[in-house]
Amino acid sequence: MRFDDALTTVMSAPLASPASVQAAWRQLVDLAGRGRVSSVEAAVAALADLQAEVPLAVRAASARALIGAQPPLALVRLLARDDMTVAAPVLRTATLAHAEWVTLLPELGPAARAILRHRRDLPEGMAHALDSYGTVDFVIEGAPGTAAIATPISLPEAATPSPAPATIPGDPGAFVSLGRIAMGLPVVAEALRRENDNESPLAAADHPFRIADIVARIEAYQKQEPRAAPPPPAPAPAFGAEGFRFETDAAGIVRWVEGAPRGAIVGVSLAQAARPGAPGVDGIAAGACRRRARFDAARLQVGAGSPAAGLWLISAVPGFDPASGRFTGYRGSARRPRADELPRASQAAAADAVRQIVHELRTPTNAISGFSEMIEHQLLGPVADPYREQAATIRGESRRLLAAIDDIDTAARIEAGSLPTRKDRVALDALVAESVRDLAALAADRGAGITVSGTAAQVVADRDALARLVARLLAAMLGAAAAGEAIAIDIAPATADRVALAVDRPAALDAYPGETILDIAAEDCATSLLGTGFALRLARNLAREIGGALTIGQRRLTLTLPRAVEQGMEQAQHL
Structure with a gap:
């Protein structure tokens, strides 16, 4: 089914961050490549504008995702002119008409056309079209003797011992041996001429030395000996450690590292603050280094070429020579930041x-x-x-x-941090009763019950967020309840300015003591596709957003919320 507003929706989204740009690129490539846009030209024009801002790895991944699709000519042209990691997946699988391929061929480079030469499913006549580029694609640019290879060599008639051509053949399927290339080199041609004129100083009466024999031997060897494929590049060593130790010299330059690959860390200066996002340390470490003071949780960014790439939090203490008091350098440690410590x-x-x-x-x-x-x-x-x-x-x-x-x-x-919240006056008891009615079908299906007790209470919170919080909290507890079990809910004052909503934990959750209940996986939950743990983490975060708190106990989960000020007291406060 086609949604005509898909292209408009993607193109109207704000591109305020690199992640949003990458998401827009992936969506536009998918929509255009699968024919789900009304205007391919508009989608490709938008992709061309975003191309420079999208990392190569993302562009390559989106190109691989088109395998099996039938991208149009405009999208194939854009991706085929990109880096070969992007162009190769598209050129190996794209299905275009003969006329479209012929239009595209002049815009491709030798490497891209080489991929097409290995395909056997191209339209009839494409082999001939590719053959016309043979004299260009098979020349080794910049190599010694290139001109001699690209241009036939004129030899004297007497110096033509074999019909071997002096040019590299344009047949894409033929293997060009070193011997055939050597036959076209000027130095070999001159040697052949001298040999035929009996000018070779190494000639002997019984066993004359012939360069042609050596060339023939090389060619025969290459035909008989299987050519071993070059060994694959060694993968980068995995680095899964969460920390390492380091030491610097008196200039603040890291000279020793233990627990991490040294290449990208040794040589980093603690005295020089790096630009935001660039490899190096932040101003906290640089300022402390200038004062010869200790520092804690400064930021170190390791470049992308290292297995230890990414953000680290470093802490270090200065060292001084006991005899002279001279500063000798820093000793410290580094660790990965927690989620709440990320920028x-x-x-x-x-x-x-x-x-x-x-x-x-x-x-x-x-x-x-x-x-x-x-x-x-x-x-x-x-x-x-x-x-x-x-x-x-x-x-x-x-x-x-x-x-x-x-x-x-x-x-x-x-x-x-973009969840909109209001400060509504909400009757908590009425909202809980509404949630219980909505969950009646689930309670009947589980064979469990819900009992509500307590007094009426008014709280201050965003009504929509609070309704979602209470619904997710009760559904998670009811979904884990066994047949015949009752979930008790109690509403009562917690303090002078707070109201507490307490919900019993079902017996099935006793296996998850304390806050380990937040780690329950999705398959353990009968009521949510995302799992009990996710539902409770969402409830806890929603409670914080609206000014409350969710406490997870061994027997009960307690939600505390700000109590609404009575109207008479509120008026008295304004007097």
Whole structure:
């Protein structure tokens, strides 16, 4: 099914970060390559504008994702003129008409045309078209004797001992031996002339020395001896350690490293702050080094060419000579930062990329849900009962998927710090009662019950966020409940300005003491595609966003929220 607004949606998204640019590139390549856009030219023009900002690895991955698709000529032309890691997957699998290939060939380089020469599924006549580039593609540019190879050599008639041509043949399937190339070199031609004129100083009466024999031997050897493929490059050593130690000299330059590859770390100066994003240390380390002071949790960026590439947090203490008091250097350690220590911009960029993916998932899921509902209610005509039951199942699963997509979107907004919240006055007891009614079908399916006790309470929070929090919290506990078990909910004042909502943990969760409940995997959850752990982490983060807190105990989960000030007290405070 084609969605005409897909191209407009992608092109209208803000490109405020590298992650958003990369996401837009991947989406545009996929849409254009699979024929899901109304204007291929507009999509390719947008890709051309983004190309310089997208890393080579991302461009290559998006090109490989087109394997099996039928990208149009405009997209093939754009990717084929890119680096060979991008062009090769497209040129190996693209299916174009003969006229389109002929139009594209002059724009390709020798390496790209070499890929096409190895294909056997190209349209008829393409072999002849590729043969016309043989004299250009098979010349070794800049090599000694190139001119002699590209241009036939005129030899005296007497100096033509064999019919071997003096040019490299244009047949793409033929192997050109070293012997045949040597026959065309000027130095060999001169030697052949002298040999035929009996000018060779090494000539002997019984066993004359003939250069032609040596050339023939080389050629025969190469034909008989199988050519071993060059060994693959050694993979970069894996580095999974979370820390290392280092020492510097008196100038602040790292001279010793233990626990990490040394190449990209030895030689780094602690006295010179690097530009943001460039390899080196930040201003914290540089400033402390100038003062000969200790520092903690400064940032060290290791370049991308090392297995230890990425961001490190370093801490070090200065050393001094006991006799002279002279500064001798730093001794310190490095560790990987935790998620909450990463730069906020990186978190926002990652969250933005997740939201782009969420948008791509939500559109087709809504369509699936809508069409299944039309089939279930027979809006398109009579439908047999078994098909209506299947449509109802599809609609139910689509709703679960949409709920999971909404949860991921909310989590990404929280991560990026862009979740909008209001300060509403909410009746907590009424909101809990509404959630219990919505979960009645789930309670009946599980054979469990929910009991609510406590007093009426007014809290200050964003109503939508609080409703999602309570629904996810109760559904997670009810989904783990056994048949016949009752989940008790109690609403009571916690302090003078806080209200507590306590929910019992079902017995099945006793195997996860304390906060290990947050690590429960998706397959352990009967009510959420994302798992009990994700639902509870989302509830905890939502509670923080609206000014509350979720405490996970051994027997109960307690949500505390700000209590709403009574109207009379509020008026008295304003007097």
